[in-house]
Amino acid sequence: MTEPADPDAPLSPPGSAGADADADRPRRAPRPRRIPRSRAQQARLDARKAAFEPLPFPAYPPDDAAAQRPFADKLDAWFAARGWQPFEFQREVWRALGDGSSGLLHASTGAGKTWAVWFGALAAFTRDVPAARKHPQPLTVLWITPMRALAADTARALQSSAAELAVPWSVGLRTGDTSSSERERQNRRMPSALVTTPESLTLILTRADARDVLAQVRLVIVDEWHELLGNKRGTQTQLALARLTHWRPALQVWGLSATLGNLEFAAQVLLAPVTTPRVSVHGALPKTLIVDTIIPDTIERFPWGGHLGTRQVDAVARALDGARTSLVFTNTRSQCELWYQALLDARPEWAGLIALHHGSLDQSVREWVELGLKNGALKVVVCTSSLDLGVDFLPVERIFQIGSPKGVARLMQRAGRSGHAPGLPSRVTIVPTHALELVEAAAAREAVEQRQIESRDTPEKPFDVLVQHLVTVAIGGGFDARELFDEIVHTYAYRHLTQAEFDWALGFVEGGGATLRAYPDYHRVARDHDGFYRVPRNDLARRHRNNIGTIVANGTLNVAYLSGGRIGAIEESFIARLKPGDVFTFGGRALELIRVQDMTAWVRRASSARGAMPQWAGSRMPLSSELADATLTMLARAAHGIYDEPEMRAVQPLLELQRKWSALPEPGVLVIELLKSREGQHFFCYPFAGRTAHIGLGALLAWRVARDSPGTFSISMNDYGFELLCSQAFDWDAQLHSGLLSPEGLEHDILASLNSSELSLRRFREIARVSGLVFQAHPGQQKSARQLQASSGLFYEIFRQHDRGNLLLGQADTEVLLQELDVRRIRMALERMNASRVVLTRPKKPTPFAFPLIVGRLREKVSTEKLADRVERMLAELEKAAQR
Template identity: 85%
Template sequence: MTEPADSDENPVPAPAVAAERRRAPRPRRIPRTREQQARFDAREPAFEPLPFSIDDTAASQPFADRLQAWFDARRWQPFEFQRDVWREIARGASGLLHATTGAGKTWAVWFGALAAFADSTNEPTSARSRAPRAQPEPLTVLWITPMRALAADTARALQSSAAELAVPWSVGLRTGDTSSAERARQNRRMPSALVTTPESLTLILTRPDAREVLSHVRLVIVDEWHELLGNKRGTQTQLALARLVNWRPELQVWGLSATLGNLAFAADVLLAPVSTPRVNVHGMLPKALIVDTLIPDTIERFPWGGHMGMRQVSAVADAIGEAQTSLVFTNTRSQCEVWYQALLEAHPEWAGLIALHHGSLDQEVRDWVERGLKSGLLKGVVCTSSLDLGVDFLPVERVFQIGSPKGVARLMQRAGRSGHAPGRPSRITIVPTHALELVEAAAAREAVEQRQIEGRDTPEKPFDVLVQHLVTVAIGGGFDAKELCREIRRTYAYRNLTQEEFDWALGFVEGGGTALRAYPDYHRVMRENDGLYRVPREDLVRRHRNNIGTIVANGTLNVAYLSGGRIGAIEESFISRLKPGDIFTFGGRALELIRVQDMTAWVRRATSSRGAMPQWAGSRMPLSSELADATLMMLARAANGIYDEPEMRAVQPLLELQRKWSALPEPGLLVIELLKSREGHHFFCYPFAGRTAHIGLGALLAWRVAREKPGTFSISMNDYGFELLSAQPFDWAGQLESGLLGLDELDHDILASLNSSELSMRRFREIARVSGLVFQGHPGQQKSARQLQASSGLFYEIFRHHDSDNLLLNQADTEVLLQELDVQRIRIALERMNASRVVVMRPKKPTPFAFPLIVGRLREKVSTEKLADRVERMLAELEKAARV
């Protein structure tokens, strides 16, 4: 397991313990001029802890004076919210700080910690020895961050500021990338402040002396809390905080967030275990946030996904050329590779000046790119969400978003990568790849202005994380069952944990449950004579430590040159479709596959410049409810003839044709289109509920209709609606009147309409890995995805037949409904559809809204070349009809 480089995409899996990992050869450098090479050689180095020293003259001054001098040297003044945080930390409070990106959240909590806890700074000069201290303070501050790149950047900032303020504190970094030598130093003596990740903190909790090591911690800071809140890494963080609070009841906890809609809820989740006073501090400073759109010269009235994006390359390149440094965000790693190649082909002279950054690239490559951004060496970087979070790239002037951002918070987060300093404006330019994304762009700008930011939910009682935590605590000194149960219940995630559920989890790790009782490897903890539960065997300890974490990625293979040098990692499912000699594009390079051996795809540079483009699983993000609602409001204005945004004026011909042939969806109006063609009978529906919900809605309606009259359906969906295609006609109007959209038996009908057992089995694969049922392998010896799937599938079948009350099975079913099918959003969509006025239109030809659904369905059946030809014929026919 490892910390994610891409928050919305699965990371490259790697063991949490990297101490045993052999260093990979350095990647080949991107071509650079002599001047560029000189600037690169003078770059900021990777984080290395500084030798402990202190300026005795500076240290003799009161800390408040030193801090003011620090601000004066930069011609800054502390903001009031920063002073508020300093006061609250000084009085022993915990809280959530919500502040504008680039406003100084780091300094708010860090300087508050230094002022409150650096003992030498609070004592009068006469009470201190005049000689510098020989040792820094013990581990006092834990700084938890969701990303390794952000961790290194934060550690540098904390270290340099502590040294400049003459505070006798050392700063350390502990992530999956930390060297074995540095880990050894930390094991001998922890730094005063440690920047780490949830996974690495959990590893520290497995130390037999964990309580002793962490007993001095007085403040825990959870950076970018909104990124952890909605997933199991956040649950893992909650459990770790509860453990620390149990050891030190007066522990203070502070969360940092920039873009979050449900702040009160986020604070409740984070601070549930703490007993100190709680506060929420808001630091939303006035900051110009410019959201504009790169509108293409021509816009077709019949759009289809991705058709328009690459026509914008020249315009994006021109804008990059005018700025000092730019970030070009894409929503998927495949799109990232395509755009990097396209920009380089448009400007070959930019070799060495533009770069690629996503989570599948080797760590050294990503480090090089991040240093190039900070130093201003790079002209532009094409990236994914791997660069979303708070790393400070001050030279960045422009940010581009290729395609719809799919969410308001994501748009604001990415915009904040430019102008990353108080008072500097942030600008993000949306580059639509689909004509209807022009409507989304206008809606997104209005949602940003009105701060309609998405909230985040949090997992409820994930038993796989609980099972993993029990083993972690058993390794880290052991636990008393009653005391640990009380501790776990203090977290928000497990506040409703019953004694029966806790006893089941304890019994599962102690004896393997009903089905695995005969297998010693699943007797992972045992109660010893002193009444404490511990792990009985050292091999079980090693196995658990090597697989700690909640991030479950699809199986990947390393990609490396035969001549030496690792490029990154790629999904096993993609490589398995290639044969030796095939060309594929990865990391901005055309590569020829030589062979696959030892979980590595060995390659060499290809002479051809084109090849297959890798596809990563889980790369399509659904439209958020907030942005969907804002988009419907824009369409409602268009339905009333109001086109007051430049994007809406550009797409007006398309929307007018949609209204002429059918109707425009809007709040309170559900548009359904029925159409007969040579393919069969089409049912189009536009709930604007997002891609994930439309998968479930389409399957649900097809299943309900087919109960009375058997039929076979092809389903297509996008963020705006879905299509059901059948060979025979159905009385859809009659079905709607008979309760087709009803909410009765919804969960049952959804599971029945899909292959629910297959979905649950797929979800169980992840649960099996997190709970430790499936061992992913020691460092450098990871099992293949096929092996892991076979193992988890075997457990699934065993539990179904011999341990049907297993709570991990129930969790799989629940996660299918809540996460994969998003049943809550389906329920909300059905409630809206029932409350709306339904208009059933019968156009003679596919409408502009229906056309992309048809193309999306055809894309799954025909090759790219045949699809392009077929789309051209369809477009010619439709345009001819539109001119009549």
């Protein structure tokens, strides 16, 4: 690694970037040239390496007498030295592990889940010291985490505790950040416990000797299982567990989770291939969690999204003054950059004490921030979901959530970053960015108190992951088709996989399917004389290893100084809008773009303090069903004149005006507003189903209305509702009575109402990469998003025309319905809307609920300056009408 061009910048260490989800593929970015380091710079680098690389671990402890004490005595002494007592749930896990059972442990953040499974493993599998001297403990425990930062933190915790307990185990770390020398050392002899990620475990499975390497693994621990359960990385983990249990039928598997609403289902998915006895363990008493809100001094009766955000900076800065160390969570990376700069402007004296942390920043920048949090050197870190998960930052006292948390589980997860130790309370303060988020804040607090936590679903039969797995197993020693089919159907994701579907996937990787038979590069496996399927060429095996994984990030460019040093990665679409000489803000710095070359944006420090703020795709999270329902409950109280929460009292004038001009939504009551203006005929509807569902609902209703009487609609949506704007008037009363809100024929109508082919093509880009049709990168080079889209688009068109039975096409259509459009939530919303009492009102002016939808639509059409002027004029007119 190299030092940055500006070592005195608040965020300085360089490295290599990752995504928020921390994809674990090997690094391929070109290494920047080495530049001279001062002694101080070298000392900082050495300290960072010492903190974030595995320490040398002795093969056996030097004090045999201490090591040979009964493990229970050593464990009691370990807890006593910290003034702790083991919780009963920890003892329960220790007993279950000793009995050979598998299970799911659910406990609040900071309650001691790590010690529950780790000490249980040490107690169950530790040999005596003389035996360890002659035969070091083989690879016995695999610890899977969803993020590299979490993996590094976990490895340090396991390593230090094993040494303190005089247990002769080595602990290793294997992720995309692991050095080649460390990988080589592990290849010669694996540690006793290996902390890794789903991608790195899959890479191990591609070793020809994978079965021998993993032959003595007795326990697999899947940390933060709720983060993997709902995505393809979880499916990848399920397939890896099925492979391991096939090799070791007595394998024990334990999942750890802190925020899940459907625990039984989560355990069922994780433990589907496991043959050992199963148990579920729940943690101690729920952790004390304090949720409060910074209420603005003044609240407009006509809110518009985000305008309150930076007005709260001074109030947040005053609150930060009273805490030793705080995390300020934002929902997007753009918002993270904005708040970092705003807080630094409000408190210039915090330079060097405030830092940024998000997934697009360079790896070593993130490591430097994490180290600063651990040792208490930083006062404030503005961050995104990159710090959501269980990294232990004990000095953190307070958490701030900028804007709505969007979900109960997310709020609890972030709150748990403070007081991250047994018995300590956690505190999170919500900072509304518009007035209606005050209602959400009150609802979130009540939902947390009642533990109304969201459930997670899991992907069903993703064929792209299956195709990738077939090639992985073929490289890793080969497979018998019949045995592998039996193995795969024991996973939850593929429990309904048919023999015909498996045969199609096998034929696809063996001969390229119906359309790619003429291309040898797509003959990725071949059947040997012994009946086993293996990869026939080394170059195909290398290419597969370089592209293993299920995360497909948006196209990014490296950002690097001309003088040397890499800052991070930024989306290609943002840089494409800039020209050389333009200034943009990234990583808390104002940067001038010099040129774009070799997938790198070359920059230098800009003299101006401000620049364009990067925008990242896919950054808007929808409101969860649980938080939406809790918000509707709060509004129902307001509809009956009950304002018993401080946030509700603060927003009472707005809600009273909404009730006066129209009505307040509540459970079982659907509010629809019809308004005529100079723009045309407005239809406002407030289902409170979340932004994603409202996109589909708006398009669906517009399409149904226009079937009989053609019309062109403009659509605007937020988490609370949507607006349809048309130049002509429709008889909405008649439409509602004739089944406008009926869920019948939903799938057909929703696909007909949208450009489903374009949506499917976009989903197919990801599927093509995961399944190995296109390759995101080779060593030393990287494809742009445009190249990937063009390549996947070619396959998409070929399959559509010549291979309609290709299961990857069907998967693309399914993912459009379930993920892009969230058709299940749309159906639930329609069923609820159809069963609700419809309150149809005709206000003369836009209501407080309608106003942000209008502003959202205008934001897409006019510049920021013109929008602000127009909003001010509209506000003045509406306030004048409200005062009459």
